[in-house]
Amino acid sequence: MTVYVIRNGELVPKRWRASASGGGFPAPMISRFEAMESPVTGKEITSWRDRDRDMEAAGAVDPRDLPRGPFEKRMEDNARRSDDTPEWRD
Secondary structure, eight states: OOOOEETTTEEEOOOOOOOSSSSSOOOOOOOOOOOOTTTTOOOOOSSSHHHHHHHEEEEOOOOOGSSSSSHHHHHHHHHHHHHHHOOOOO
């Protein structure tokens, strides 16, 4: 199957570059996941898929996997509430 790309404003067939191994196909992406121990089960997690399965089984959520917007809004709302707290005097 021929793959086409737009190069210099023209639709042309894609040219594959030879990889370092001499093959005519692009090199696969390599994951940079470092093995770790699961904080929930204690089992070794060696891939992103293992991590996702472990997190789902435990019902856990990593804040880095969620958008930052709601967290920042909640922090602003909480800061605003603490500024409005009345001072109690005798």
